[in-house]
Amino acid sequence: MKKYGYLALTSVLSMVLVVTACSKEHAPSPESPGAGTPNAPAKKVDITVSVYDRGNVPAAEGKIENNRWTKWLNENGPANVTFVPIPRTDPAQKWNVLFASQSAPDVIHEFDPNILNPLIDQKQLMPLDDLIEKHSVEYKQLLKDYPGLKKVTTGPDGKIYKIGRVLETSPLNALFIRTDWLKALNLEVPKTTEELYQVAKAFAEKDPDGNGKKDTYGMALSWRSENVIDGMFGSPGPSYGLVNGQPSRAFEYTKESVAFKKRLFDEGIVDKDFANDKNGAKVKQEFLNGKIGIYPTYVGSWFEFTVSDVATLRKSAPNAMVEPIALPKSSAGEYVPELQNPLQATTAINAKTKDPAAVIQYIDFLDRKSTGRTLLFGLEGTHHNVDANGCPKPIDAEKMKAEVNWASDFAQSYARLLDGKCSLISNQFDPSKPEQKAGLEMFEKAKKLYMDPSKQYRTVTLGEHMPTLPKELQTILNTVTKDINDIWLKSVLGGEKNTVDQAYKDVLSTWDKAGGKQIDEFMIDWYKNKKDSSFLMKDLWDTAAMQAQLK
Structure with missing residues (x-):
């Protein structure tokens, strides 16, 4: 997740098996394509479907548009599909070319609202209300089961x-x-940001590993860490938080976060070279080598961190014990860190599609548990077996890696919760194995700490549900965000001559001169007029409460 440059947070976490809880399966297996759907076509029709090309298909498997799973989808699905690869590194450019040449596919799989929302404004996407009502079974039921879905998929x-x-x-x-x-060091878990600083300072200066050397860092600092640190202080980064009940860039909160980071830097509590750690790889290695005491980070896979990474850490520090802690209270209050979006818009239909009914029936086919499970876990008996709880368990990790793991983008629109408890992160752990039991306990503790609706969230809503700016305002934001980031960073690195107070004044001036007030007005107007129809934090907590009831 990039820290800067976008209001919308582009989530690409569907590659791993970290997905979620349960609903109903309302249709037969993919061995009987078309069955169970109203007005099913007598024969398969030809449609085109996009798929992300991540460059990760093994050579022996073919290409992303032609491989074992494209063949399986065509053999078992309700349509003859031609797959159109979309480079994952720069999908916007490819989509611009496809729509400009009127050759965009029928099914548009795309996560980024900054790509999809302008297409709505341009009348390039098809309104789906009647199509879903008349020709859908699975997806229509999903809308009933999760009413919040309508909020996140509805246009202006x-x-x-x-x-x-x-x-x-x-x-x-x-x-x-x-x-x-x-x-x-006889210290307590820090409850405030000041206590966090004091603990980090002690970790850096008082030889916590007992090796007689001053070779530890109190805290990790890199772009992966900054999201968490900014979040403690309520800083929304390049987005908007709520201040006094209305959207704000909250630069005063960012100022406090920058002051905290500058204090860590000036006193040698963090790696002095942190600004060059562009992807967080260096600081992660230092943590795994047992040299960092406080580790704020993005967790791509809870299983990987709590089991694999902790095992690696203990090779360097056999007695290491790691726990998640609540974000300490700052002057802005108590916050939770960033959360996975539970209701995610992933797909649209080209307005020029010739057979919309066939397209929505193909999407219904993807939204069957049997289809989604196959694309995520492979074939039963070949790639996975079903355990006593009815959940798929890989037979051979290397075979899964070679033949299955790269195929999850074909199931981009699949509602993972349809596979019930089998899709929950907790199902990845085997409690009969001590290291995995400990990993599961760590994950459950993190959920209890961070899934807390009584605390604040640093942005108005999750990144993907923030409104898309008009093109001219987005251009202003992209340009000024880099300038502002440079000002803040210069303050952290610049010693006594570059004070945080001066940086704050420079940021406000830069924002005003760039036309930032126009963006402020847009956001305030959106919140005033659209908050009731938008997916906000209350909706997230309501959805989370629904998920907690699933078995």
Whole structure:
């Protein structure tokens, strides 16, 4: 997740098996394509469907548009599909070319609202209300089961333009601490940001690993860490938070976060070279080498972190103990870190589609548990077996990697919760194995700490549900965001001559001169007039409560 440059948060976490809870399966298996859907076509029709090309298909498997799973989808699905690859690194450019040449596919799989929303305004996407009502079974039921889906898929005119999926909402970021170091130095878990600083300082200066050397960092700092640190202080980064009941860039909150980071930097509590750690790889290695006491980070896979990464850490520090802790209270209040979007718009239909009924029936086919399970876990007996709880378990990890793991984008619109408890993150752990039991306990503790509706969220809503700016305002934002980031960074790195107070004044001036007030007015107007029809944090907590009831 990029920290800067976008209001909308582009989520690409569907590649891993971290997905979620349960609904009903309302249709037969893919062995009987078309059955169970109203007005099913007598024969298969030809349609085109986009798929992300991540460049990760093994050579032996073919290409993303022609492989074992494209063949399986054509053999078992209700349509003859031609797949159109979309480069994952720069999908916007490809979509611009396809729509400009009138060759865009019928099914548009795309996560980024900054791509889809302008297409709605340009009348390039098809309104779906009547199509879903007349020709859908699975997706129509999903809309009934999760009413919030309509909010996240509806355009400015009140019509549905997107297809959404349902995921398990869980913490995407976390703040970890070495509790063995706390014990060694007789320290308590920090409850405030000031206490966090004091603990980090002690970790850097008081030899917490007992090796007689000053070779530890109190805290990790990189772009992966900054999301968490900014979140503690309520800073919304390049987006908007709520201040006094209305959207704000909250630069005063960012100022406090920058002051905290500058303090860590000036006193040698963090790596002095952190600004060059562009992807967080260096600081992660330092953590795994047992040299960092407080580790704020993005958690791509809870299983990987709590089991694999902790095992790697203990090779360097056999007695290491790691726990997630609540984000300490700052002057702005108490916050939770970023959370996985539970209702995510993933798909749309080209307005020029010749056979919309066939297209929505193909999407219904993808929204069957049997289809989604196959694309995520492969074939039963070949790639996975079903355990006593009815959940698929991989037979051979290497075979899965070679033949299945790269195929999840074909199931982009699949509502993962249809596979019930089998799709929950907790199902990845085997409690009979001590290291996995400990990993599961760590994950459950993080959920309890961070899935807390009594605390604040640093942005008005999840990134993907923030409104898309008009093109001219988005251009202003992209340009000024880099300038503002440079000002803040210069303050952190610049010593006494570059004070945070001066940086704050420079940021306000830069924002005003760039036309930032126009963006402020747009956001305030959106919140005033559209908040009731938008997916806000109350909707997230309501959805999370629904998920907690699923078995």
